[in-house]
Amino acid sequence: MKQSKVSLIGGLMLALALPATAAQALELKYLSSWTPNNKGSWVSEEMFMKMVTEESKGRLTIKRSGPEAVPAFEQLQPVGAGVFDILITHGAYHSGTTGIGMALDGIAGDPAKRRETGIWDFAAKHYAKFGLTAISFIPQGKHGYQIILRDPVGPTGDLKGLKIRGTTTYHPLLKALGASPVVLAPTDVYTSLEKGVVDGAAWPTVGVVDMKWPEVAKHFVLPAYGISTLEIFVNTNAFNRLSPEDKKVLLDVGQKMEVRIWNEYDKLADEEIVAMKKAGMKEARLSKENEARLGSLFAEGVWELAIAKNKAEAEAFRKLVNDKKMAL
Numbered sequence: 001m002k003q004s005k006v007s008l009i010g011g012l013m014l015a016l017a018l019p020a021t022a023a024q025a026l027e028l029k030y031l032s033s034w035t036p037n038n039k040g041s042w043v044s045e046e047m048f049m050k051m052v053t054e055e056s057k058g059r060l061t062i063k064r065s066g067p068e069a070v071p072a073f074e075q076l077q078p079v080g081a082g083v084f085d086i087l088i089t090h091g092a093y094h095s096g097t098t099g100i101g102m103a104l105d106g107i108a109g110d111p112a113k114r115r116e117t118g119i120w121d122f123a124a125k126h127y128a129k130f131g132l133t134a135i136s137f138i139p140q141g142k143h144g145y146q147i148i149l150r151d152p153v154g155p156t157g158d159l160k161g162l163k164i165r166g167t168t169t170y171h172p173l174l175k176a177l178g179a180s181p182v183v184l185a186p187t188d189v190y191t192s193l194e195k196g197v198v199d200g201a202a203w204p205t206v207g208v209v210d211m212k213w214p215e216v217a218k219h220f221v222l223p224a225y226g227i228s229t230l231e232i233f234v235n236t237n238a239f240n241r242l243s244p245e246d247k248k249v250l251l252d253v254g255q256k257m258e259v260r261i262w263n264e265y266d267k268l269a270d271e272e273i274v275a276m277k278k279a280g281m282k283e284a285r286l287s288k289e290n291e292a293r294l295g296s297l298f299a300e301g302v303w304e305l306a307i308a309k310n311k312a313e314a315e316a317f318r319k320l321v322n323d324k325k326m327a328l
Helices: 002-017 039-055 076-080 100-106 111-116 119-128 168-176 186-195 236-241 244-278 288-309 311-323
Strands: 026-032 060-065 086-090 132-139 145-149 163-165 180-182 200-204 219-225 229-235 282-285
Touching: 026 039, 039 060, 039 086, 039 200, 039 229, 039 244, 060 244, 076 086, 076 132, 076 229, 100 119, 100 168, 100 229, 100 288, 100 311, 111 119, 111 132, 111 244, 119 132, 119 311, 132 236, 132 244, 163 186, 168 180, 168 200, 168 288, 186 200, 219 244, 219 288, 229 236, 229 244, 288 311
Parallel strands: 026 060, 026 086, 163 180, 163 200, 219 282
Antiparallel strands: 086 229, 132 229, 145 200, 145 219
């Protein structure tokens, strides 16, 4: 009995003397706007979760939830309120609350320059109003978006008369090409294409094949256009409760991810084209005139949306972007 008591006391003293370990890890509740089969976002998600755990040496762990827990278009508020600790999303998914996130898609993507010019800080300060601390604004490649279609582009070389799935970000572009935008969550796109509820979908340049959309849409439109910017936020109260070391981990991981995804995403987009062709999809082209204006239509469109929602702030943001020569 004495020996057992001594062993127990010794074990407790040893445990108290040990540094923080995975056994004492803090679990962070993480919410994503996408399902794991969406490769375009999953590359960033998987990288984030792995890097946070590794760089915190196990002090921080992630418990992931997706749109099955909270619909993609309703996630900003519960994270700001502290129901979840972390959110990975895109500005289009909370465009009813603010348009500043969408404006990030109208800005040149180089992550170092976004930070050096004050663009990153401007966006971070804006989101602080919603109880969110910005961790990362991730530019996904030099050309982030594409359009897929059930049928080939018609002889007019545009999308006239077609119903195209697209979050608010895409609406000005789609309308300029003659299409009628239809807002659908990613989880509803396959069935809507299959049943002809929509004739196509606007989507990032990575993820179409993993979502199995080549089964119901046989054409992809080139060239790609625009910049897609993912956003990672931490609830501010949750962030403030972290140790200085763990705050640094999150901020450092966010900055490293911006550079890695910026450098690697275009390779994934090239691989996606090969995979779409292998899955039976064919390349489609708009008229030369429409191809030439895709980038400008998209960039101008996201700024129009941002200014319509947050006039004074978005105009100040655009002035900063133009002054720093960071417009697309």
